[in-house]
Amino acid sequence: MANLKELKGRIASVKSTQKITKAKQMVAAAKLRKAQAAAEAARPYAQRLEGVVASLASKVGASDNAPRLLASTGKADTHLLLVANGDKGLSGAFNANIVKAAILKARTLIAEGKTVKFYLVGRKGRAVIARTFPGAIVGQFDTTAVRTPGYDEARAIAKDVTDRFFAGEFDVATLFYSHFRSALAQVPTEQQLIPVSVPESAVPATGAAVEYEPDEETILADLLPRNLTVQIFKALLENQASEQGASMTAMDNATRNAGDLINRLTIQYNRSRQAAITTELVEIISGAEAL
Amino acid sequence: MLHFELVTPERLVRSEEVHMVVVPGSEGDFGVLEGHAPIMSTIRDGNIELYKTGATTPELIRVEGGFAEVNERGLTVLAERAE
Structure with missing residues (x-):
């Protein structure tokens, strides 16, 4: 599973791609x-x-x-x-x-x-x-x-x-x-x-x-x-x-796809973050119980 | 009134009712009034003289390359360039 830093990087990169496709879409419309x-x-x-x-x-x-x-x-x-x-x-x-x-x-x-x-x-x-x-x-x-x-x-x-x-x-x-x-x-x-x-x-x-x-x-x-x-x-x-x-049309589709991808990655990112926190808590609690 | 249209590849330059138009035909200028007999002629580079009414000074439109057609609907000038 991808770690948090990697996910963050990917979200940022998709976001900047989306900015490009969005701009290109508006230029094409004009x-x-x-x-x-x-x-x-x-x-x-x-x-x-x-x-x-x-x-x-x-x-x-x-x-x-x-x-x-x-x-x-x-x-x-x-x-x-x-x-x-x-x-x-x-x-x-x-x-x-x-x-x-x-x-x-x-x-x-x-x-x-x-x-x-x-x-x-x-x-x-x-x-x-x-x-x-x-x-x-x-x-x-x-x-x-x-x-x-x-x-x-x-x-x-x-x-x-x-x-x-x-x-x-x-x-x-x-x-x-x-x-x-x-x-x-x-x-x-x-x-x-x-x-x-x-x-x-x-x-x-x-x-x-x-x-x-x-x-x-x-x-x-x-x-x-x-x-x-x-x-x-x-x-x-x-x-x-x-x-x-x-x-x-193509850029509109690309922008929408990028949006979907960002949503998916964000959910994955949040889940990983929560999983990491839970693991840390479990470690602390079980450590405390062992004393 | 005569229906006059001036068209270039880029756009429809003029489409209006006028009294008379003098077209620079390749074999000599010719004036077109309402009810003119059908004619088709190539035009030379020069000015189209546009008389809105019978008693005004003509408006000049410079045209280059093309041809003029008169049919029952009026006069159409197709020019490569027009000002």
């Missing part, structure tokens, strides 16, 4: 509000852009001179998986869930005989993917230098990815990120970036003939890279909100 607001503010642009791309794509999509970002290379042999992670831990299973979804997808693709390449955003998850698929990581984007990845970072990532696409490094690109549903629920999500997948519901039903300045193809060629950037930007924002949400 950051979550900001990240959530940013994610919501970015939605109108992404939605409207999607609507415009959808209506243009339905017009141009069938023709032969459709941009390659829309029509793809005609093959689907090499897949690029864009995995967007955070830079920091202490956020529960947030990073692990995204990586797990990406690895699962990669396994299915490999089983179908496709080549899989990875492009990583953020510091986390790199080690796991490098170990599971050695040599499959073709690029990564470092976000450790910036506090909150914004539109400029999204643009840099999109440019890097499109450059690789036009260099013929891959045929299909899929983005993995965590969709922010609420502070308690973050859903790992995959989204096909290249070729652009157009949801049927996004096509607005307009009967009027629209005039284009310049022509449809030129607008679309200008629009598609921009759409790619916006989709990545949206994913980065969703990820930030998700990370803070996951962090808040």
Whole structure:
């Protein structure tokens, strides 16, 4: 049985851990509000852009001179998986869930005989993917230098990815990120970036003939890279909100666990103390009786 | 009145009813009044002129990169940057 001094030390150490998790929880709660607001503010642009791309794509999509970002290379042999992670831990299973979804997808693709390449955003998850698929990581984007990845970072990532696409490094690109549903629920999500997948519901039903300045193809060629950037930007924002949400929940749990542990240790400490006192009393009394 | 929306990736900058908007299109400026025919145009870096009523001096909003769309709901300008 642990002696009193040891128990005291353990209680103190759990208490200081609890202070850290508590602080981290409150920081995450404050950051979550900001990240959530940013994610919501970015939605109108992404939605409207999607609507415009959808209506243009339905017009141009069938023709032969459709941009390659829309029509793809005609093959689907090499897949690029864009995995967007955070830079920091202490956020529960947030990073692990995204990586797990990406690895699962990669396994299915490999089983179908496709080549899989990875492009990583953020510091986390790199080690796991490098170990599971050695040599499959073709690029990564470092976000450790910036506090909150914004539109400029999204643009840099999109440019890097499109450059690789036009260099013929891959045929299909899929983005993995965590969709922010609420502070308690973050859903790992995959989204096909290249070729652009157009949801049927996004096509607005307009009967009027629209005039284009310049022509449809030129607008679309200008629009598609921009759409790619916006989709990545949206994913980065969703990820930030998700990370803070996951962090808040995880730290809340940790704080509560630390509290339980402290209670248990305190009871054990008190019991040991009483046992020690009782033993001493018994010794004194039996000593006195012996006289 | 014309319903005018200016949106950037970061946020919805403007959403209001105005008299007229002059948009710096890539092939020339064009003014949009209520009931304008549907058009979609890329825009060049420049100023959007916003006329709240018919007889005021325009408010200038600097925009960079993007495009403008006019449909039956009004005018939407999607810009990469706006002030």
